Amino acid sequence: MSTLRVLQMLPLAIALLVACQASGAPDTEVWSKPYEIVQRPRPTFPDQARANSGRVDLICVVAAGGRMTGCQIVSEQPERQGFGQAAVASMRQARIAVDPNGPQPGARIRSTISFWNGQGQPPS
Known part of the structure; x- marks a missing residue:
């Protein structure tokens, strides 16, 4: 995978990480x-x-x-x-x-x- 393709996918990866945290992923507050x-x-x-x-x-x-x-x-x-x-x-x-x-x-x-x-x- 090219460096350009990885950089293009980075915003999606960050958005998925934020969505998982907001949806009750294991590291959220209890x-x-x-x-x-x-x-x-x-x-x-x-x-x-x-x-x-x-x-x-x-x-x-x-x-x-x-x-x-x-x-x-x-x-x-x-x-x-x-x-x-x-x-x-x-x-x-x-x-x-x-x-x-x-x-x-x-x-x-x-x-x-x-x-x-x-x-x-x-x-x-």
Whole structure:
């Protein structure tokens, strides 16, 4: 690729980078204040889990009506046992209050989902 072609494509690359940051890319700010949960997620314990408990941290985008969309797994313990996917699926039914002092549609929030199958020690 010629130097001229690279220079011609540079404005497009910069525009795409700015658009990704504005749309809730992972490096954008996450809401850090408490928020009111209107409808809690009800995760289903994964069938393939070998552990008695699990914990998943998610970052989701608030949509209209307080719905959660675009959830991304930040951490999952233990990994590869289905806890992450179950947590993301459960957030489809979760709702938060959208009010002037809380996160507005488009805001990114952090949520933690804990799992326990009733055996052994519950998660701390």
